[in-house]
């Protein structure tokens with residue numbers, strides 16, 4: 001059988017295509033982006049009319065997926081972990097409405113925050129919404145789980161959450177595909193056309209239904225091929241290990257043979273009988289989770305007087321950050337290994353704005369304009385331009401969540417910090433900035449919003465921006481006065497002109513929008529190469 | 536039975552992923568197992584990048600190479616080679632370019648950086664940019680470094696050549712030949728200096 005070399009993300013996408021996917025919905029976000037891109041680049045997908053274009057944000061993606069599920073088709077929605085915050089409303093409620101066509105929600109967590117603002121654990125959301133969770137330990141399992149997940153979702157009429165991590169998403173290994181490709185579902189309405197009407201009277205019933213299903217989900221977990229109890233002779237300690245951490249555990253033992261009983265978890269809710277078996281058999285339990293100590297807390301209980309449980313909470317494992325084989329070696333009481341220390345002269349090489357990046361000129365103009373005012377007035381957002389916080393620019397004072405630049409500037413202006421400036425990218429603006437701008441307009445807040453329009457979603461690799469060609473119209477439509485929508489060309493040669501324009505708008509006691517517009521140079525490069533290729 | 540745990544290092548855009556693909560393809564063609572973990576997203580934009588590449592005739596457990604257990608560090612940039620020394624095993628080799636990629640204001644004195652490298656018990660250090668230029672283009676510096684690592688990879692040299700032919704198959708014969716020359720030049724250097 002031929003093994004395909006696939007990233008975790010690609011294995012998930014390939015599996016979805018093989019399992020009869022009709023549409024994938026997403027907003028780009030590291031480390032989840034490649035799932036959707038794989039479908040976008042797939043010839044099979046375009047030949048079979050599988051939807052794959054980007055959504056404006058994770059919430060619209062989640063809702064579109066729910067609509068596709070309503071219509072009876074199989075659908076997947078993908079996001080990075082913080083994207084699930086944006087999509088939380090439809091996600092939690094989709095557990096109550098339930099699914100019709102199979103629906104899988106993929107959320108990619110980022111322990112150690114390789115490229116994120118936090119390391120929240122999406123399994124909390126799954127538990128919160130009371131939906132089953134799948135957590136693969138390798139690329140093959142990721143592939144297999146997607147098939148399983150769609151079947152599960154259709155059988156129990158519930159969306160299924162798949163939790164992966166950066167390491168799973170961006171690590172490659174051999175994957176064997178299933179021999180047959182499943183056909184897409186036919187269009188098929190839900191058997192009860194009121195299933196998705198969450199009026200209190202119906203929602204109450206649906207919620208009871210979901211609660212009732214919980215014990216069924218536990219039974220399914222107990223029988224799941226992804227939850228395995230691997231016996232071992234040394235019962236002084238049992239080990240519960242989730243997802244990719246399973247690999248780090250095996251790495252520590254010759255021939256991958258662990259002397260202790262191991263319960264490998266790949267499906268939640270927890271398989272009660274297997275956990276019980278371990279608690280009965282073993283003197284203590286070590287819980288290894290590449291994320292928050294969710295299982296550990298659960299087993300410990302509030303007072304921790306029952307089982308002897310070790311893990312992230314008692315310091316056996318570090319409380320935060322990504323796990324690795326060495327961390328597990330220490331936790332298992334094995335000898336740690338280490339090469340040579342890093343020589344002292346080695347300095348960091350942080351990422352930085354590309355030379356020639358339009359944001360550089362925007363920042364230089366903005367910083368100069370603000371130079372005679374007190375510091376700390378620039379609220380920014382999430383994108384390449386967040387790197388403007390670092391040397392040599394040090395041009396921004398916040399980066400919190402998608403869209404927060406505009407609303408934080410508004411709040412600060414309400415508090416009396418005038419002028420306040422928001423700096424946001426074009427696709428971040430259409431993701432979550434527009435509603436905040438409306439608030440500011442309705443309140444006539446004295447803020448200046450700079451929408452850095454580089455024509456693309458650059459940070460995640462240059463996906464097309466949903467804002468493309470629409471910014472002025474959107475701002476006008478929301479009610480920004482025509483005279484206070486200013487478009488600049490962020491280039492050195494226009495520096496003085498740009499400074500003058502920004503100065504004018506900072507002085508205006510209402511909402512102004514400045515749009516520095518110049519294409520991302522990486523995007524230009526990509527475009528030219530593609531053109532060259534097609535010739 | 537053969538196993539190689541390799542740290543690939545460089546700066547975003549220097550082509551470590553191509554090296555990984557070539558070794559990976561050659562390994563898979565020989566029926567080996569492979570795991571490769573790489574960095575995307577915020578870590579690029581001129582930042583440091585590294586990839587864990589593990590190939591083995593046995594099944595591989597972890598996607599990450601444990602500290603102190605890598606068989607080699609292959610680096611396209613000298614400072615980056617040093618960054619990952621904690622991964623290197625006592626017998627491990629460092630194969631690195633000596634040409635600095637200086638995109639930070641506080642890049643240390645290059646002589647000191649190279650001093651640290653030559654102090655290592657097992658190292659191959661060469662000017663891959665110059666060697667690549669002789670072979671036809673500085674763009675192939677990554678392949679020169681791959682060539683320099685070839686004698687340590689535990690696989691027949693022609694398997695790497697085949698992999699290059701495959702990976703660059705859409706780019707035309709000129710590019711393929713250029714890369715084969717670069718591979719050879721790197722390999723020759725190591726054989727002379729080992």
Ligand code: SF4
Pocket residue numbers: 352353354356357358359384385454458459520521522523580
């Ligand atoms: S990718 Fe584009 S937007 Fe991002 S830093 Fe580089 S030039 Fe600027």
